[in-house]
Amino acid sequence: MLKPPRLSRSPSKSAMTALYARYNSDTAVSQYCDAHYGLDKFGVENFSRKITRISAAALEGKPQNSALNLGCAVGRTSFELATHFEQVTGIDFSSRFINIAKRIQKRGKICYQLPEEGVLISDHEISLADLNLAETADKVTFLQGDVCRLEPRFCDYDLVLAANLIDRLPEPGKFLANIHQRLVIGGLLVITSPYNWLEHYTPRKRWLGGRFRAGTPLTSLEGLSKKLSRHFTMIGEPLELEYVIRETARTFQHCISQVTIWHRIH
Ligand SMILES: C[S@@+](CC[C@H](N)C(=O)[O-])C[C@H]1O[C@@H](n2cnc3c(N)ncnc32)[C@H](O)[C@@H]1O
Numbered sequence: 197m198l199k200p201p202r203l204s205r206s207p208s209k210s211a212m213t214a215l216y217a218r219y220n221s222d223t224a225v226s227q228y229c230d231a232h233y234g235l236d237k238f239g240v241e242n243f244s245r246k247i248t249r250i251s252a253a254a255l256e257g258k259p260q261n262s263a264l265n266l267g268c269a270v271g272r273t274s275f276e277l278a279t280h281f282e283q284v285t286g287i288d289f290s291s292r293f294i295n296i297a298k299r300i301q302k303r304g305k306i307c308y309q310l311p312e313e314g315v316l317i318s319d320h321e322i323s324l325a326d327l328n329l330a331e332t333a334d335k336v337t338f339l340q341g342d343v344c345r346l347e348p349r350f351c352d353y354d355l356v357l358a359a360n361l362i363d364r365l366p367e368p369g370k371f372l373a374n375i376h377q378r379l380v381i382g383g384l385l386v387i388t389s390p391y392n393w394l395e396h397y398t399p400r401k402r403w404l405g406g407r408f409r410a411g412t413p414l415t416s417l418e419g420l421s422k423k424l425s426r427h428f429t430m431i432g433e434p435l436e437l438e439y440v441i442r443e444t445a446r447t448f449q450h451c452i453s454q455v456t457i458w459h460r461i462h
Pocket of ligand 1: 267344359
């Protein structure tokens with residue numbers, strides 16, 4: 197069983213590295229390369245493509261100069277966002293993920309392996325050109341870093357996307373309390389999450405929801421709304437967005453993230 201590393205109020209870089217060891221593993225590299233760049237499965241559209249379309253549609257009529265993609269993993273969503281935005285910054289704590297994203301950006305392609313069954317693996321190659329994304333590479337900047345400790349220069353974005361990130365943070369409430377600083381007034385914050393809270397990543401008392409507060413059930417949407425209400429209003433209703441993560445040739449995770457879109461009002 198995974199034991200959570202001991203965390204002080206502000207986790208040190210080494211505690212963070214231990215916390216996110218999974219995102220530097222061979223298994224995670226395979227799964228995320230396939231989820232981002234592999235073929236669609238079971239008729240479920242690629243998550244990066246779909247969340248980009250939803251975000252761009254929500255921004256219609258507003259400036260689409262710059263986007264900040266927090267927890268960008270191996271990069272596909274940042275390239276997709278660059279089909280709409282002039283500049284995209286993708287940040288992830290996993291140095292392995294960021295190195296893969298940078299390699300694809302530089303070489304225009306990447307090779308990766310997938311587990312088939314037992315010790316058998318298969319080799320795969322994808323190129324940005326195959327995905328109609330070759331023209332986007334120059335518009336994206338990938339950086340390794342902790343999204344909870346971003347420098348002030350990461351500000352004035354028209355869109356901030358935090359896809360499947362908040363339930364992996366030690367202090368999601370603190371992250372949300374400061375996130376408005378990254379956006380222009382009128383900009384949009386798009387959050388997606390399966391609200392898969394785990395004590396390995398987030399102590400239970402800091403879960404935004406999925407727990408009881410004073411004996412009453414608290415949903416993650418309620419917790420999220422409370423944390424964001426000072427600077428944002430929610431646009432429309434939450435959406436449910438599917439994605440599939442391949443484990444082996446015959447084992448898959450079928451996940452659903454709730455998508456909420458927030459308009460920065462002050
Ligand atoms: C569940 S994955 C989602 C990846 C990607 N957004 C997607 O939807 O495919 C969570 C990602 O967030 C990254 N992450 C988690 N905590 C982070 C932090 N504090 N700073 C930067 N990245 C972080 C992980 O390395 C991982 O790539």
